[in-house]
Amino acid sequence: MSGLLVMESVSAGYGPVPVLHGVSLSVAAGSITAVVGANGAGKTTLLRTIIGQLQPAAGYISFDGAALAGTKVENMVRRGIALVPEGRGVITELTVEENLRLGGLWRRDRAAAATLLARMYELFEPLARRRRAPGHQLSGGERQMLALGRALMANPRLLLLDEPSLGLAPRITAQILGLLRTLCDDTGLTVLLIEQNVRSALSVADDGVVLNLGSVVAARSAADLAADTDLRHTYLGF
């Protein structure tokens, strides 16, 4: 298997409760890969395992050809992997600017961090107008933009996104997914997208992976998956 991110036969879970069963997948550099599946399929567990919050019971995960095993969560961002967690995780007691700065604090190059901050305000204009507002004053869409912008402040090579459409209006979701597509095309960013909104996810993704009860049941191009009526009816409910 080749790809920027590779998982081979990964099993993981919470204590004695297994959730992922021998998951193998590959995420090509510069692509968007959507992982879709019903509630309880193990999508969030998959991301938590990649980012190091859960240790795999078996299997192998590599990023850019090197094993991720043993890398601490706080060092993942230094290796080029950023995660936007489910529920966005904006720190509500910090301002918009502080939340954004936090994403790039691990970098020693302050000039580069300042450039990225300016870039984030260009990408997410509503945030520029509210840079001094505390997180708890933001709308759901603005919080999602903030969480995404904060992850991008790390200038990651691989962005992991967990349910970015959760609780958002379809118009905002479309804007955010469209922005991801543009970022991938323009900057070569690689995205692994976990999403329950299957139609939207497959519409912007290059590849798709269907997860069911902790196992991969299909991994093909997103267009193929969207066109497979049987698969959609059986596993995706539409």
Place this chain on the structure above:
Amino acid sequence: MDRFLFLTVDGLARGAVLAAFALSLVIIWRAARIVNFAQGAMAVATTYIAFTVTSATGNYWLGLASAVVAGLVLGALVERTVMRFVGNTNPLNSVIAGLGLLLVIQAALGMIFGNGYRAMATPFSSTPISVGGVSAVSPYDLFIFICVGLMVVGLALLFTKTSLGLRLRASAFAPDLARLLGVRSSRMLTLGWALSSAVGALAALLIIPTELGLNPHAVDTVFVYAFTVAVVGGLDSAGGAVAGGLAVGVVLSWVSGYLGATLTPIAVLVLLLAVLLLRPAGLFSMTKERTA
């Protein structure tokens, strides 16, 4: 009127120290959701170090610096060797660990230094200066105001204007999320304990000379007052600790001056009870959710 002015200024000076002590509790609460019941004993331990250094060198300022440094070290040590392993599945764990630590430190201090009171000198006179025939503020009161003021401003600058402060706050508000962003939350927690302990050390060093003197139990009552201040201000609010400290200090001074010193502990308990009944989160508490 003279008496009122004297009691108010005296209360403000005492309140400033209570505010500093409460601030040390608030820092830990914000960082780890722990009320550190060993804070008083830890602060007294650092005051013994200051006392020893000052006695040996004859230099008060060297003693003060050594107390603050000892506070930093002791705080980090307590976090790394005790509190880190307590676990947070049950809030009672940290309470029991804190109380245990309190007993161990006080017993150790008693064995090393004895349980008798030792008089501590102040660097400035505690006698109020008479201005226009009114005795209000003493040079030592002014010293307390300056020390606590500098400390509060320093902490405010650290937390709000520096990258380290942003890391500290992020780790305190959302440690798991901060780790995802590359912040070494574990180190930040240790640093939070160190800072808190240093603040407590300074507070103890300022207040002990104005009480009966240095003794392993010298700040037991002060700790109760400081805890009240922290609860009144809101355990989550640094500003609340400062405002609450000054307010409680003044109220205690008035009660002591007009109604009698024996009533001050009752006044503190009444205040604590009233705040817990009317606004359990404290007068200055802000948001409940830290991430969304």
